[in-house]
Amino acid sequence: MAAAAMRAPTAVLLLAVLLPFAAAPSRAATLATSPSASTSTAAFQLHGDVYPTGHYYITMNIGDPAKPYFLDVDTGSDLTWLQCDAPCQSCNKVPHPLYRPAPKKLVPCADSLCTALHSGLGSGNRCPSPKQCDYRIKYTDSATSQGVLIADNFSLPLSKSSTVRPSLTFGCGYDQQVGKNGEKPAVTDGLLGLGRGSVSLLSQLKQQGITKNVLGHCLSTNGGGFLFFGDGIVPTSRVTWVPMARSTSGNYYSPGSGTLYFDKRSLGLKPMEVVFDSGSTYTYFTAQPYQAVVSALKGGLSKSLKQVPGDELPLCWKGQKAFKSVFDVKKEFKSLHLSFATGKNAVMEIPPENYLIVTKIGNVCLGILDATVAKLSFSIIGDITMLDQMVIYDNEKAQLGWVRGPCSRSAKSILSSIP
Structure with a gap:
């Protein structure tokens, strides 16, 4: 997306084509530990800068086995998505190999997060097949992401040297139109949606009892910085x-x-x-x-x-x-x-x-x-x-x-x- 892009989505939802998947979905969560949401905080190193990169992003390890992906940190939209090979119809050149979804990871149309996503985009629950949840999001810089919802494991580093691997729902984007950027290679593999909606990763972590519904970021003038989920490092004064x-x-x-x-x-x-x-x-x-x-x-x-x-x-x-x-x-x-x-x-x-x-x-x-x-x-x-x-x-x-x-x-x- 463009360096000055605003990745807050407008209320647009169109039907996507049916992916060639036919297996039943699974959303079972797998936790390496059982943290208390009242004390757990997940923190990530930020990369990028305002200029010339135009993005701040984190490395998120997703899948089983976990593989790294760069995700653009966006508090202005809800849905996290990766460009993925499902197969890919239109994708940018991205830093890592495209995420490859397994059929069993598909989220069905009847899932509550599918309903919430469609509702938040201002259009009813529309799926070509009950076996999967299709979406199309249009952003304010004219970029779009079209795909289906997937549930897979995310590796989250927590305080006290523990790690959790919850199954979280996100978008498998197989058709990206990047607005003004044309064929320019993307800085990131996808987008980390941290908005207020229920499909937001932050809301899902709260729902699963992993962290509180609190996030913060500190963007460094020199580039980089940090991002955190949970309230463990929120200052008690001067805020x-x-x-x-x-x-x-x-x-x-x-x-x-x-x-x-x-x-x-x-x-x-x-x-x-x-x-x-x-x-x-x-x-x-x-x-x-x-x-x-x-x-x-x-x-x-x-x-x-x-x-x-x-x-x-x-x-x-x-x-x-x-x-x-x-x-x-x-x-x-x-x-x-x-x-x-x-x-x-x-x-x-x-x-x-x-x-x-x-x-x-x-x-x-x-x-x-x-x-x-x-x-x-x-x-x-x-x-x-x-x-x-x-x-x-x-x-x-x-x-x-x-x-x-x-x-x-x-x-x-x-x-x-x-x-």
Whole structure:
């Protein structure tokens, strides 16, 4: 998918063709241990970056025997899926050999997760055959994934050096249309759906009593970071918490409406609906906030910066010499702030390093884009704005939280620090 892609699905479901499988499905879970959901935390090392990769992803071991796959971390959609050989009708070039499903792993149409998936996509339960659950998801960057639901074992590293291998339901995608990317090789093998729906991996882990319905991620400015399921490493202090609001645009993680400030001054705008989405590389503001931010930024820049045609993003500037990092040019720009009325003193600071990138040729570009161009009716806080802060999605307490700090710790050190 495109580096600036938002992988939050629109409400689209079409029938897929019938796969040549005929065996009865099996969804039996196999656990190597029997952890307590109240204490278990699974942690993963993140790879990738905002620029130039445009993705943050983990390595997930799936199958029996387990094989590694790179999955794009996406809190903006529910379904986890792998490109798979079922056989494949249209697949990208991916980092690992395509996942090969066994007929006995098929999830039947009558399965509750199939029903929930179809319902969440805004169309009824439609399957060409009762033996399998077909799906087709369309994402906001025009990419699509079509396939069937499969249940197979996932290897999850837990605290206290234990491992669980639950059988989890995910998509076997045999027809991928990747929007603007054409035939460009994919960075990942598939997508890790961590949204609020019941088909989300996080919801399935909660249902099976493995971890609490809590996740967090810490994306490092230097690339990498960590992702965790469960509440074992959620800080007990300094976190800014906001109640989860019901998004008017879908089942997204939303802190409600935020009022935008530039350099601590009001921009005179109405509050805008905000969604947190790790599947979006960049941040998107709806039309009026976007134009107001662009005007405010341009008005405060020194003459040493010259606006140039965007080589990577729409709005870029050139300095007297090439910039090596955002910190070379940070002093030229001011911080933004988002204030959320639903939380007590809930303000998210967005300093220049959380909305700017420096390109390969040394220009600085605005990593906030116009949501209207992307046909979005709400604003998105994407990866660039979540850099170097732990963001926590607590479905148990229906709240979102964030706390600033370096994200360079290893997943292994995090797990070993849990008592």
